[in-house]
Amino acid sequence: METYSKVALFGGVYNNYLALECLLKDCEKVGVDAIFCLGDMGGFGPHPDRSFPYLRNGQIRSMAGNYDISLAQGKEDCGCGYTDPRDNHFAQISYEYTFENTAPENKSWLGTLPPSLRFALGPLQVELCHGSPRQTNEFLWKSASPEHLLFKFTQECNAEVVCCTHTGIKWHRALAQGRHFFNVGVIGRPENDGATNVWYTLLEYEGRKLKWGFRPLHYDHEVLVKEMEREGLPEPFITTTRSGWWTTCLEIMPAKERACGLY
Amino acid sequence: MAAPAFPVAEFEYLDTLWFQVSGTLCNLRCSHCFISCSPENHTLEMMETSQIFQNLEEAKRLGVKEIYYTGGEPFIHRDFLHILERTLNDFPTSVLTNGLPIDENRADQLQRVAEASPYSLEIRISLDDYEQERNDAVRGKGTFRKVLAAYKRLYDRGLLPILTVTEIRDYLEPKRPGEGTYDKYADLLRSIGVGRPRIKLIPVFEMGMLDAPKRPSYVTHDMMEHFDPRLLQCSSSRIVTHKGVYACPILVGEEGARMGTSIGDALRPCSLYHSSCHTCYATGMTCKNH
Numbered sequence: 001m002e003t004y005s006k007v008a009l010f011g012g013v014y015n016n017y018l019a020l021e022c023l024l025k026d027c028e029k030v031g032v033d034a035i036f037c038l039g040d041m042g043g044f045g046p047h048p049d050r051s052f053p054y055l056r057n058g059q060i061r062s063m064a065g066n067y068d069i070s071l072a073q074g075k076e077d078c079g080c081g082y083t084d085p086r087d088n089h090f091a092q093i094s095y096e097y098t099f100e101n102t103a104p105e106n107k108s109w110l111g112t113l114p115p116s117l118r119f120a121l122g123p124l125q126v127e128l129c130h131g132s133p134r135q136t137n138e139f140l141w142k143s144a145s146p147e148h149l150l151f152k153f154t155q156e157c158n159a160e161v162v163c164c165t166h167t168g169i170k171w172h173r174a175l176a177q178g179r180h181f182f183n184v185g186v187i188g189r190p191e192n193d194g195a196t197n198v199w200y201t202l203l204e205y206e207g208r209k210l211k212w213g214f215r216p217l218h219y220d221h222e223v224l225v226k227e228m229e230r231e232g233l234p235e236p237f238i239t240t241t242r243s244g245w246w247t248t249c250l251e252i253m254p255a256k257e258r259a260c261g262l263y
Numbered sequence: 264m265a266a267p268a269f270p271v272a273e274f275e276y277l278d279t280l281w282f283q284v285s286g287t288l289c290n291l292r293c294s295h296c297f298i299s300c301s302p303e304n305h306t307l308e309m310m311e312t313s314q315i316f317q318n319l320e321e322a323k324r325l326g327v328k329e330i331y332y333t334g335g336e337p338f339i340h341r342d343f344l345h346i347l348e349r350t351l352n353d354f355p356t357s358v359l360t361n362g363l364p365i366d367e368n369r370a371d372q373l374q375r376v377a378e379a380s381p382y383s384l385e386i387r388i389s390l391d392d393y394e395q396e397r398n399d400a401v402r403g404k405g406t407f408r409k410v411l412a413a414y415k416r417l418y419d420r421g422l423l424p425i426l427t428v429t430e431i432r433d434y435l436e437p438k439r440p441g442e443g444t445y446d447k448y449a450d451l452l453r454s455i456g457v458g459r460p461r462i463k464l465i466p467v468f469e470m471g472m473l474d475a476p477k478r479p480s481y482v483t484h485d486m487m488e489h490f491d492p493r494l495l496q497c498s499s500s501r502i503v504t505h506k507g508v509y510a511c512p513i514l515v516g517e518e519g520a521r522m523g524t525s526i527g528d529a530l531r532p533c534s535l536y537h538s539s540c541h542t543c544y545a546t547g548m549t550c551k552n553h
Contacts, residue, residue: 144382255377258423
């Protein structure tokens with residue numbers, strides 16, 4: 001198994017190739033041994049095929065999210081797990097757009113991605129999953145994920161560090177016995193705080209301990225907005241990219257996270 | 264050996280644990296209540312606080328993700344606020360209430376309890392029509408006004424409650440389909456100053472106060488082939504009462520859904536024997552928030 005000392009982790013590209021470009025430059029600046037993508041390449045943004053040259057050029061190790069599995073298998077929906085009709089309505093528009101605009105060879109590549117990844121960070125075992133270790137589209141929000149469950153996940157994975165994505169909002173929780181659980185965030189959509197930047201996660205083993213940090217990425221979101229408009233993507237998505245406030249996927253959020261947003 | 268008459272829902276893991284904290288005792292007597300709760304219905308009694316705390320410890324050990332309190336009306340349990348506070352130390356927690364017990368004082372207490380926890384407190388308040396007269400015909404005179412006042416009290420304190428609506432309007436008048444139902448409730452909440460309405464629609468279960476269906480449908484073995492059992496909440500939920508553990512909150516108190524005396528007894532497949540199991544199957548219903 002590969003052992004690293006400093007890695008970058010992110011999820012949810014959501015067709016945001018501009019943020020992906022920005023992430024690669026930032027990783028070069030901070031200097032990392034490896035870059036991991038925890039899945040969900042498509043959805044939300046414009047021009048799906050523009051992300052794949054970055055994802056497939058060998059710099060990034062990727063695993064599959066629910067979106068990638070749906071695209072690769074030609075499923076009828078993204079399998080995100082929303083339960084609200086309005087959320088599902090916009091998710092469906094986005095999925096159909098992404099499906100139609102993703103080249104067959106890119107869909108095939110998505111079909112080759114593993115459901116999880118594992119590596120060592122110094123002496124620590126790190127397990128990567130998309131939603132949770134037990135379910136690809138499980139939502140692990142900070143205020144809805146009890147500590148005892150996260151600890152159980154680390155035990156079941158036999159890993160000191162477990163990382164997920166899927167919800168779109170980053171968080172970290174330190175657990176008993178020096179274990180850690182991270183939601184590494186997404187780079188495709190801002191995280192409902194009124195800021196237009198997106199986030200990724202850095203993990204480093206240094207001085208015999210784990211260090212971590214969340215790094216903001218300030219990409220040119222106005223360019224993305226113009227492209228979303230030109231592609232006729234739903235107005236609520238464009239509002240989110242431009243304002244940093246979520247306008248969809250709201251009903252699946254727990255009360256604490258929802259209370260932080262504008263809508 | 265012949266296959267059992269009804270299929271079973273395979274058990275995945277215990278994700279959600281419910282407590283029938285106030286049994287079948289309620290301050291209201293709604294005409295559609297699927298377990299016939301009322302001020303006099305002692306079929307299921309109030310739970311002992313110590314019994315709840317013991318089960319919470321077990322739930323923690325098992326890695327349960329979230330806790331739900333229902334009844335009857337949870338707030339008529341004298342220790343309920345204390346129970347809620349303790350639960351929120353360890354679990355994301357939801358409460359299903361009719362809203363009537365939530366006055367200014369209780370809303371303040373709930374705000375304090377919610378803010379002290381790292382986990383979300385979800386408060387679900389029931390309303391059954393967006394028109395006062397129709398709601399009050401189901402839930403009791405004056406409830407419409409009181410429910411909206413309770414919702415607003417919590418909303419103004421940042422608690423963002425979820426309005427829970429049984430689709431009783433369509434059940435009573437099937438000729439008037441519920442097209443746009445969600446928007447009607449959202450508009451109602453916006454009209455009282457709620458900028459971020461949260462709404463959950465749930466189907467009617469023909470049991471309890473309502474007559475059993477004349478031609479009941481059941482889940483068959485064929486229907487379970489190629490069906491993901493995780494879509495049924497009984498694959499990952501159980502409900503604890505004062506007299507044992509049941510498969511799900513809808514069939515609570517029904518002998519055929521009783522799984523045993525402790526959580527440990529209940530971590531096994533349950534029979535999809537009831538016509539209400541078909542309702543869950545057909546509608547994708549979950550009693551959970553999402």
